[in-house]
Amino acid sequence: MTSNPVADLIDRSNRLGADKRNTNFAGGNTSAKGTETDPVTGDAVDLLWVKGSGGDLGTLRPEGLAVLRLDRLRSMVGTYPGALAEDEMVARFDYCLHGRGGAAPSIDTAMHGLVDAAHVDHLHPDSGIAFATAADGPALTKECFGDRVAWVPWRRPGFQLGLDIAQIKRENPQAIGCILGGHGITAWGATSEECEANSLEIIRGCEAYLAEHGTPAPFGAPVAKWGALEPSVRAERAAALAPIVRGLVSHDRRQVGHFTDAEEVLAFLGTERMPELAALGTSCPDHFLRTKVRPLVLETAADAPLDEVIEHLKERHAAYREDYRAYYERYAETASPAMRGADPAIVLVPGVGMFSFGADKKTARVAGEFYVNAINVMRGAEAISTYQPIAESEKFRIEYWALEEAKLQRLPKPKPLAGRVAFVTGAAGGIGKAIATRLASEGACVVIADLDADKAGAAAAEVGNADVAASVACNVTDETAVAAAIGKAALAFGGIDLVVNNAGLSLSKPLTETTAADWDLQHDVMAKGSFLVARESARHMIAQGLGGDIVYIASKNSVFAGPKNIAYSAAKADQAHQVRLLAAELGEHGIRVNGVNPDGVVRGSGIFAGGWGAERAAVYGVKEEELGQYYAGRTLLKKEVLPASVADAVYALVGPDLGLTTGVHIPVDSGNPQGFLR
Numbered sequence: 001m002t003s004n005p006v007a008d009l010i011d012r013s014n015r016l017g018a019d020k021r022n023t024n025f026a027g028g029n030t031s032a033k034g035t036e037t038d039p040v041t042g043d044a045v046d047l048l049w050v051k052g053s054g055g056d057l058g059t060l061r062p063e064g065l066a067v068l069r070l071d072r073l074r075s076m077v078g079t080y081p082g083a084l085a086e087d088e089m090v091a092r093f094d095y096c097l098h099g100r101g102g103a104a105p106s107i108d109t110a111m112h113g114l115v116d117a118a119h120v121d122h123l124h125p126d127s128g129i130a131f132a133t134a135a136d137g138p139a140l141t142k143e144c145f146g147d148r149v150a151w152v153p154w155r156r157p158g159f160q161l162g163l164d165i166a167q168i169k170r171e172n173p174q175a176i177g178c179i180l181g182g183h184g185i186t187a188w189g190a191t192s193e194e195c196e197a198n199s200l201e202i203i204r205g206c207e208a209y210l211a212e213h214g215t216p217a218p219f220g221a222p223v224a225k226w227g228a229l230e231p232s233v234r235a236e237r238a239a240a241l242a243p244i245v246r247g248l249v250s251h252d253r254r255q256v257g258h259f260t261d262a263e264e265v266l267a268f269l270g271t272e273r274m275p276e277l278a279a280l281g282t283s284c285p286d287h288f289l290r291t292k293v294r295p296l297v298l299e300t301a302a303d304a305p306l307d308e309v310i311e312h313l314k315e316r317h318a319a320y321r322e323d324y325r326a327y328y329e330r331y332a333e334t335a336s337p338a339m340r341g342a343d344p345a346i347v348l349v350p351g352v353g354m355f356s357f358g359a360d361k362k363t364a365r366v367a368g369e370f371y372v373n374a375i376n377v378m379r380g381a382e383a384i385s386t387y388q389p390i391a392e393s394e395k396f397r398i399e400y401w402a403l404e405e406a407k408l409q410r411l412p413k414p415k416p417l418a419g420r421v422a423f424v425t426g427a428a429g430g431i432g433k434a435i436a437t438r439l440a441s442e443g444a445c446v447v448i449a450d451l452d453a454d455k456a457g458a459a460a461a462e463v464g465n466a467d468v469a470a471s472v473a474c475n476v477t478d479e480t481a482v483a484a485a486i487g488k489a490a491l492a493f494g495g496i497d498l499v500v501n502n503a504g505l506s507l508s509k510p511l512t513e514t515t516a517a518d519w520d521l522q523h524d525v526m527a528k529g530s531f532l533v534a535r536e537s538a539r540h541m542i543a544q545g546l547g548g549d550i551v552y553i554a555s556k557n558s559v560f561a562g563p564k565n566i567a568y569s570a571a572k573a574d575q576a577h578q579v580r581l582l583a584a585e586l587g588e589h590g591i592r593v594n595g596v597n598p599d600g601v602v603r604g605s606g607i608f609a610g611g612w613g614a615e616r617a618a619v620y621g622v623k624e625e626e627l628g629q630y631y632a633g634r635t636l637l638k639k640e641v642l643p644a645s646v647a648d649a650v651y652a653l654v655g656p657d658l659g660l661t662t663g664v665h666i667p668v669d670s671g672n673p674q675g676f677l678r
Helices: 005-018 070-079 083-096 109-114 126-132 137-145 159-171 192-213 231-249 263-269 274-280 285-291 306-331 361-384 392-399 402-409 430-441 453-463 479-493 516-544 566-589 606-620 624-633 643-654
Strands: 029-037 044-051 065-069 097-102 119-123 149-152 177-180 184-189 256-260 346-349 353-358 421-425 445-450 469-473 498-501 548-553 591-598 665-668
Touching: 005 029, 005 044, 005 119, 005 192, 029 109, 044 070, 044 097, 044 109, 065 070, 065 083, 065 109, 070 083, 070 109, 083 097, 083 109, 083 159, 083 402, 109 119, 109 159, 119 192, 126 137, 126 177, 126 184, 126 192, 126 361, 137 149, 137 192, 149 159, 159 177, 177 192, 184 192, 192 361, 231 256, 231 306, 231 346, 231 353, 231 479, 231 516, 256 361, 256 479, 263 353, 263 361, 274 361, 285 361, 285 392, 306 392, 346 361, 353 361, 421 430, 421 479, 421 516, 430 445, 430 453, 430 498, 430 548, 430 643, 445 453, 445 479, 453 469, 469 479, 479 516, 498 516, 516 548, 516 566, 516 591, 548 566, 548 643, 566 591, 591 643, 606 624, 643 665
Parallel strands: 149 177, 421 445, 421 498, 445 469, 498 548, 548 591, 591 665
Antiparallel strands: 029 044, 029 119, 044 065, 065 097, 119 184, 177 184, 256 353, 346 353
16 A cells, blocks of 8 residues: 555546546546544544546546545445435445545445455546447457456446446456446556556557457448538638527527537548437447537538528427437436436537537537547447447436436536627737626636737736637738638637627827828728627627627717817717617617727726827826826716726626616716716
8 A cells, every 4th residue: 555645646647637548538537545544533544535526637636536434435335225226325425524525426436435456447548438338348358358357237327336346356356457338447456556557458458459450441431522621611611600500509508619620520520320320329428428418410511502501400400409308208207307408519510520519618628529539439339349339218317317417506606607708809908808807707708809919819818728718810900800700709619799899099199180091090990890890790699699799998089079189089989879870780689789988098008008198198288107197187086997997897788787788888987077978
């Protein structure tokens, strides 16, 4: 036994989880047993440390472990009434926790505690699940591993599965682990090093057998009409489909999307057996809990007219919902949880790629990753045998298991903007970055759009990771560039729900010194640019059918006739009236259009830092460093307006409290009578 079982367990878990050949994200669990001193009695106590429910091996930390008294856990064997009491047994794990217990114990805790080995790994490698889902899996396991790896017929995870594996370990002392039918693998060892080596022996052994004995084309012959489109054409087609698909799969609740056209996805989608295999669904519980029982599959030609593809998509979606409801009604019992929604989580488009969906970007991305795992599993199983996933009734028992429902109920309450995708222009700094940061903090996925691609990328990295924030280069004066940016945003998160027209600049000059170029530049960026962004985003929102918000960052200057500022103020007045015009036009689509009128935002503003601050300070006869105080001094509240002040107003407009407000401007000027709206 190791001197520090927890440290060894964490190290082993992180190594195994870092290589996705070994297990999928958040899949599987690992454990270690050891002895510590009971802080109450001072006596030695045998403990089990096991990865808690919902954690990920690759990023596991000590606080992610559940800690249980081994004697109490094993005493449950004598009181186990049988497989019908699985839920009751899992509930008892909480009464076996030691001290503060750590993380919530997972459903697989019994497997780890009852197996007589100091270290146990339960993993979901694609190669191992290929064996586990092969029709002749027991014979293949015997051929590949002899008596070193045992076969365990499919059993729903729980206490009885733990008893089964413990018995196999006792009766097969030469065995290093087992393959769990329809599910994954389990390995054990006297030391952490031995356990890890045994896990890898099983995984690499499966991989080697597949490589040596697998047939070269397990998915059948290529289908010409489903062949992959050229990358640029694929991206264009995917961007056009994204809002349509997202709108459909958000029938029951709003979803965030993810798109991939990875090579293994396109290869699967382009084969003759794809529809047949996809219809069988995934097998490993970790897979189908995230991908649903089966995907929605299109069968139109890759280069078919877009209208034809969309019509086919709508028909398939309607049929999918009917099929899923029938699936639920076939197996649901009186005590079953209510149906959680009949929309697909995975949508496969031959020649284009795969859309995956979830309540947030991470969930959507992981669902897609799990379906790639499922493709690998199907490929492996078909290469050496016939793919035979667990029965549909078993999938339902797990999908609508009371324990799974309890896990969902433990999830934290979603933030106000969860599930919404925001596109903010001029967001690499200043007001735009503050807005993006605030929207992300309230749960939105945010696309940072800016003329400077490098600065946009840096700002996105500050706002959040790739599941929270993305960046696009966007020249708002170029309609082709705007369309491309909106398309990239749709592919990043599935669509767009919330647009903030913030990009702007200013040149402060008297009328007689303002050139036509000065006028054109400012109107191109703010008036024309806002129009182009609003038009393209409205097209996506209308296609989605989920409503939306468009917010213009206008200005006090849109109503205040300030000196020596003709081009800027006129452009802002143009923006202000666009708000009214678009609110009137887009309301029938559930799209609200509102504006924010800030006073001069000096601190943190890119416009003021770019020379406009010095120009305006000269107009008012104050030092540039005193300009913010000057603006504050002429207000009723005597407070300076900051980027965060504008961000707060944007959130107020798009958050849950002003859902019936459209066509208005909110002044954010600390009470400047010259900016009062009339």
